[in-house]
Amino acid sequence: MNVETEQLENTRFDLQIIASWINPGSRVLDLGCGNGDLLYHLTQYKQIHGTGIEQSEEKATKCIERGLNVLQGNFMEEVHDYPDLSFDYVILSQTLQQVMDPQELIPELLRVGKRVIVSFPNFGHWLVRMQVLFTGHAPVTDQLPYEWYNTPNIRVITISDFKRFLRMTGVRIAREVAINTHHHDREGHIIKYFTNLRATYGIMMLERPA
Secondary structure (H helix, E strand, O other): OOHHHHHHHOOOHHHHHHHHHOOOOOEEEEEOOOOOHHHHHHHHHHOOEEEEEEOOHHHHHHHHHOOOOEEEOOHHHHHHHOOOOOEEEEEEEOOHHHOOOHHHHHHHHHHHEEEEEEEEEOOOOHHHHHHHHHHOOOOOOOOOOOOOOOOOOOOOOOHHHHHHHHHHHOOEEEEEEEEEEEOOOOEEEEEOOOHHHHOOEEEEEEEOOO
8 A cells, every 4th residue: 555545544534535536736726624634635646736715714824834825814705805716626525514505605606617526424324304203303413523513504405406406507417426334434435326215425526517
C-alpha cells in the first residue's frame, strides 16, 4: 500500500469517492471543510489549487496549521464574493442538510464553480424508516447521530427528494453514486440498486444546464 492510498483510507468513505472525481491541478473550493482532510489529500497528491471555508474557528486554525488556504467564516456569505467560474469544483460534503436555503445556494455554487459535488446522509435509508415506523421517534443513526433537540441539521433529505429538486431547478447530474458505510464511515461499498432504500449517503456531481 502506498502513502497516498493509506492516507486516503483514513478519511471518510464519501471523501474517498469525491477525491477520485477531482482532476489533478484543478481549482477546488471546499465549503465546510472541517479539519481539511480532503483539501490536504488533494493538495498533496493531486496538486490542486485549493481553498476552504470553515465556520469553526478551531477547525479553520487546524487547517491553516496544516498549510492549507482556509478562511474562517460563513460560506453562505463568503461564496458571494467569488467571481463567476472561479473554481473547477465546489465541494459541499455532508453539509447540505444544515443549509438554510438550498434553492438559493445551489445556483450560486454553480455560478462560481464549473461543477458542484455534494454528499448528504440519506433519510430514506431503511433503518431510518424502521425507527420511525416502530418507535414513533425521530431516528438516531450513525449518519444522523443527534437527537431532535441538539441536531445541527435543519432539514432531512432523501436521495429521491434531492434528485426531484434538481429536476425542478433544471440542474444536471453529471455523475452520481450511492454508498453504504460502516466502521466510522471510513469503509463502505457502492449501492447500485434500490439506492433510496439501501444507501446511507448520496453523492452527486452537478452541472449547470446546457
